Amino acid sequence: MYSFDFERPTTLDDAVKALGQDEAQALGGGQTLIPSLKQRLAMPSKLVSLAAIEELKGVTAEGGVLTVGGGTTHGTVAAEASAYPALAALASNIGDPAVRNRGTVGGSLANNDPAACYPAAALASGATIVTNTREIAADDYFQGMFTTALDEGEIITAVKFPIPEKAAYIKFEQPASRFALVGVFVAKYSDGVKVAVTGASEEGVFRWTEAEEKLSADFSAGAVEGLSLPAEGMMSDLHGSGAYRAHLIGVLTKRAVAAAG
Amino acid sequence: MPKDHGIGAAPKRREDVRFLTGTGQYTDDINVYGQTYCHFLRSDVAHGKITSIDTSEAEKMPGVVRIFTGKDFEGLGGLPCGWQVTDKHGAPMKEPGHPVLAQGKVRHVGDPIAAVVADSLEEARDAAEAIMVEIEDLPAVVDMKAALESGAAKVHDDLDDNLCYDWQFGSEQEAVDKAFAEAAHVSTLELVNNRLVANPMEPRVAVGEYNRANDESTLYTTSQNPHVIRLLMGAFVLNIPEHKLRVVAPDVGGGFGTKIFHYAEEAFVTWASRQINRPVKWTSTRSEAFMSDAHGRDHVTKIELALDKDNNFTGLRTDTYANMGAYLSTFSSSVPTWLHGTLMAGNYKTPAVQVNVKAVFTNTVPVDAYRGAGRPEATFQLERVVDKAARELGVDPIALRRQNFITEFPYATPVAVEYDTGDYVATMDKLEEMIDRAGFEARRKESESRGKLRGLGINCYIEACGIAPSNLVGQLGARAGLYDAATVRVNATGSISVMVGAHSHGQGHETAFPQVVAEMLGIDESMIDIVHGDSSKIPFGMGTYGSRSLAVCGSAMVRATEKIINKAKKIAAHLLEASEGDIELKDGQFTVAGTDKSVAWGDVTLAAYVPHNYPLEEIEPGLEETAFYDPANFTYPAGAYACEVEVDPETGKVTIERFAAADDFGNVVNPMIVEGQVHGGLAQGIGQAMLENCVYDESGQLLTASYMDYAMPRADDVPFYAVDHSCATPCTHNPLGVKGCGEAGAIGSPPSVVNAVIDALHSGGHKVEHIDMPVSPHRVWQAMQG
Structure with missing residues (x-):
């Protein structure tokens, strides 16, 4: 770890101010950033912890929308998002207890790891990413691996998840990291079904629109039987070829639909 | 009634008090x-x-x-x-x-x-x-076969090429050729024994x-x-x-x-x-550990098994490329040769066996011994090819093994070693009882009703432990003796410190070794402590590896304790005014045979250090003895393992549903510690079979340099194990009759896992002959695609 200055503001305004300085970087739960710092892979001159800002924390459900503060930990979502059980279940399966007690939804979405779980939930739910300056629709927010619509210094203050009629997330774990080798989130709303896939594409999380069309017409596992995605454009590594990942998307989509009931 | 103290009892590990409360003293604490x-x-x-x-x-x-x-x-x-x-x-x-x-x-x-x-x-x-x-x-050389091609870049400029040695061992060429020429059937398998990183919790x-x-x-x-x-x-x-x-x-x-x-x-x-x-x-950081700790395994092998028309094994021939990495680590050269070739006969009476090994330098981290060291590589290839032969011949894999078992001991193998004792039929009988083979078909049907494929895999293993007779290993090239040593220091009031050359780093010596001394002297274990790990305190011992501590250092401790007893009897005879030959030691009391005259252990030890009434003209004061023990032979733990898996044919994911291990470790000092050692070994063997894989790319970059890509087994990857060590044939040549249990689980488990997966796939109509470890979901799925 290189040396750096550290600030721990208690209000959003102070955090925004602190992040306005050169080479300052926001620190959420630190479950990605801290290991990077330890390996000297990042060299921020200042870290601004968002952990002490109470207004960024909490889970509320109102008017069919579940709102999760950007600084809310996975553990809290798992425990308190009972209005959206599929989301609570997703949160309860991220990492291990240490990760879930430190890592935050805002941190995960800001990082946009191509194998993270939350991006699939946000995209399949048609969530709105709320920041200190604006609201961003999930469809506009994810812009490829580790890339988002966030500007420098912009802080995710909350995520609004419309609560679906039915939903499920199925993660097939990469054996070593236990991140998603492929994860599929299926959410059924009155106006249609959304299917979001994480872990698979070289472009990061994406929506599988063909499956959405079939499932919007017939929400059953059989509706996507035989439907497949090409291996091209899928990530390929030690743990799975592009073809394997493409295959898993089909399998997991069926299973997610079945699990959603 | 299980014993509550001494040899055979299962006291909890006294060292765990400090390990589990964070009060251990590790090197980084210094x-x-x-x-x-x-x-x-x-x-x-x-x-x-x-x-x-x-x-x-x-x-x-x-x-x-x-x-x-x-x-x-x-x-x-x-x-x-x-x-x-x-x-x-x-x-x-x-x-x-x-x-x-x-x-x-x-x-x-x-x-x-x-x-x-x-x-x-x-x-x-x-x-x-x-x-x-x-x-x-x-240019980097990574692939072993490519490293041996002419024109390959040389890891060491002062050598002619990247070949460290080309080793051949076993039966006469003529006998091997004849076995294959006359064979009714030959089964052949090419396989990889995957490179592993040991990953001890403490770097x-x-x-x-x-x-x-x-x-x-x-x-x-x-x-x-x-x-x-x-x-x-x-x-x-x-x-x-x-x-x-x-x-x-x-x-x-x-x-x-x-x-x-x-x-x-x-x-x-x-x-x-x-x-x-x-x-x-x-x-060391964990990242450094991945690129500087010696790695394990990394063999590429072709094995051929010849059988006659009655399915008797008649010949075995293996060709292995063994990766040495960039330099020769301390014992690297012995692993693919003397710790691998000598076990190639396995549990079978195959008359002609030939082992060929080419050791190769590559631009990778040095490779050396890892739990099992050579013996897992031997067991894996042999037990995979035997399974393949059974499938090709349409015979029961257990029956084929039984038919070829060695049943008479001592047995001199064609690969130099002599098994002193064993009973492979007994461990196989026990295993069949443990796994409920009769109920397997019903379990398979139940799995199929859920769209899953179920498979049962069996294997035997034998290994050589208690390393090792110094004169023998000296002839084979070892540059060290492989005895061990113990000093038993009896203190004036009867408590004892035993300084041992073995080192305990999880094996529980501090608990098990006192059980032996306590049994011999008839005193309480709490009076005995073990001292190890400091060259200024302990006699010159060779340490702990090759499941040798109890068989070799424990034997030294027995010999030293025998010397203590001999001297203590002399002192007791003097105190009791009796003849030394009439003195009996029982339950910590020295008694004149046939009388009620006795003197307690503590009185004798006090006399040794306060020699007022003492035969000073005959023996020295004090009570401290050292013994060095050099074993007469290796010990040969053996057994039979079974793994039952379920394969998800849609994803290729394998889950282990049942695992049973029937081991013959000879006599057992602390059955709880033995079970723990087997559990740990099984976890590492299952880790190798299903998860762990150290991979370099073509340029020699380590792709699995962290836990993000190197998969260690976690608690939910392994099943509840059924383990048994009741089929004991005590070692014939060490005083405790013990064989060693530290590596068996890691040696014996990988083939049964892979055999089970292959069995499951065949039950689903997938004619897959082999999948290299780890049998990851991706690899299983690919194999099913044909």
Whole structure:
């Protein structure tokens, strides 16, 4: 770890101010950033912890929308998002207890790891990413691996998840990291079904629109039987070829639909 | 009624009190006054020529005490290899230099180039980044077969090629050729024994402390064998005589073989401390461990099994490429040869066996012993090809094994070793009972009703432990004796300290060894403590590996305790005014046979140290004895394992539903500790079979350099095990009749896992002959695609 200055503001305004300085970087739960710092892979001159800002924390459900503060930990979502059980279940399966007690939804979405779980939930739910300056629709927010619509210094203050009629997330774990080798989130709303896939594409999380069309017409596992995605454009590594990942998307989509009931 | 004390009892491990409450004393817990910190600048390329190293800027950085490079070590020795293998033409193996810090060339990612010693670790790391190193990249050799092609880049410029040795062993060529020429059936299998990283929970640490007042050096290190390190480092690398060198291995958080070896960092901190006259500490990061701890396995093998028309095994022939990595680690050369070839007969009476091994240098981390060391590689290939033969011949895989079992002992194999005892039928009978084979078809149907494929895999194993008879291993090329030693120090009031050459790093010696002494003397275990791990306190012992501690060091302890009893009887005879021959020791009392005259253990020990009424003209005061024990033979634990898996045909994911292990370890001192050792071994064997894989890319970059890509087994990857060690045939040549249990689980489990997966796939109509480990979901799915 290189040396750096550290600030721990208690209000959003102070955090925004602190992040306005050169080479300052926001620190959420630190479950990605801290290991990077330890390996000297990042060299921020200042870290601004968002952990002490109470207004960024909490889970509320109102008017069919579940709102999760950007600084809310996975553990809290798992425990308190009972209005959206599929989301609570997703949160309860991220990492291990240490990760879930430190890592935050805002941190995960800001990082946009191509194998993270939350991006699939946000995209399949048609969530709105709320920041200190604006609201961003999930469809506009994810812009490829580790890339988002966030500007420098912009802080995710909350995520609004419309609560679906039915939903499920199925993660097939990469054996070593236990991140998603492929994860599929299926959410059924009155106006249609959304299917979001994480872990698979070289472009990061994406929506599988063909499956959405079939499932919007017939929400059953059989509706996507035989439907497949090409291996091209899928990530390929030690743990799975592009073809394997493409295959898993089909399998997991069926299973997610079945699990959603 | 199970015993509640002594041999056969299962007291809880006394060392766990400190391990489980965070009060263990590990090497990294040791901090010495005036200590400096060391950081190694390591190569990030696999192969290259160092054209320049400029440390001038780095030397000016804050906190820097001194920076060392390979130049500083030019006059010193390199890291030695402890085993000279002779190739099939009678030539000695090629033994290239292994410098402490790279000299002229780097040969693997992680090869240390320079070392910064500074007042703090962060300052050392900062300065290391300011060292200017220019490296001219050279083509890397990674694949073993490619490394042996003419024109391949040479890992060592002073050698003709990358072949360390070409070894052949076993039956006469004519006998082997005849077996195959006359065979009714030959089964052939080509397979990989995957490269592993041991990953002990505690990374390696070394602290060197030089004391100018008495010219003594102390090395605190994470070692399984402090005396071996003292001998190798003192005599071969740094030229420090033993009486000026102390090596301490305190609590060690797991070894698994990878902490046997003498490493560059140990020599560095010891030597650097002498140069700067301050202690030097190095603690490996997990990332460094991946690229500097010796790796394990990494064999590529073709095995052929010949059978006659009645399905008797008539011949076995193997061809293996064994990866040595870039340098010869301490015992690397012995692993694919004498620890592998000698076990190739397995549990079977195959009359003709031939083993061929080419050991190859590559631009990868050195490969050496890892839990099982050679024996898992032998077991895996043999038990896979036997399974394949059963499938090809349409016979029951258990029946085929039974038909070919060795049933008479002692049995001299065609690969040099003589099994003293065993009962493979008994362990197989026990295994069949444990796994409810009769109920398997019903379980398979139930799995199929859920869309899953179920498979049952069986294998046998035999291994050689209790390493080893010194005269034999000396003939085979070992450059060390492999005895062990114990000193039993009886204190005046009867309590006992036993100083042992074995080292406990998870094996529970501190609990099990006192059970033996307590049994022999008839006193309470709480009166006995074990001292280990410090060369200044213990007799010269060879340490712990090869499941040898109880069989070899335990035997030394028995011999020393026998000497204690002999002397104590003399003292008791004097106190009781009786003849020595009439004295009996039972339950801590010395009694004159046939009388009620007796004297207690504590009275005798007190007399030894307060010799007022004592036969001083006949025996010396005091009660302390040392024994060295050199075993007459290896010990041969053996058994039969079964694994039942379920395969998800849609994803290829394998789950282990049942696992049973029937082991013959001979006599057992502490059955709870034995079970724990088997559980740990099974977890590592299952880890190899299903999860672990160390992978380099073509340029020699380590792709699995962290837990993000190197999959360690977790609790939910392994099943509840059924284990049994009731089929005991005691070892015939050591006083305890013990064989060793530390490695069996890791040796015996991988083939049954893969056999089970293949069985499951065949039940689903997938004619898959083999899947290389780890049988990851991706690989299983690919195999099913054909």
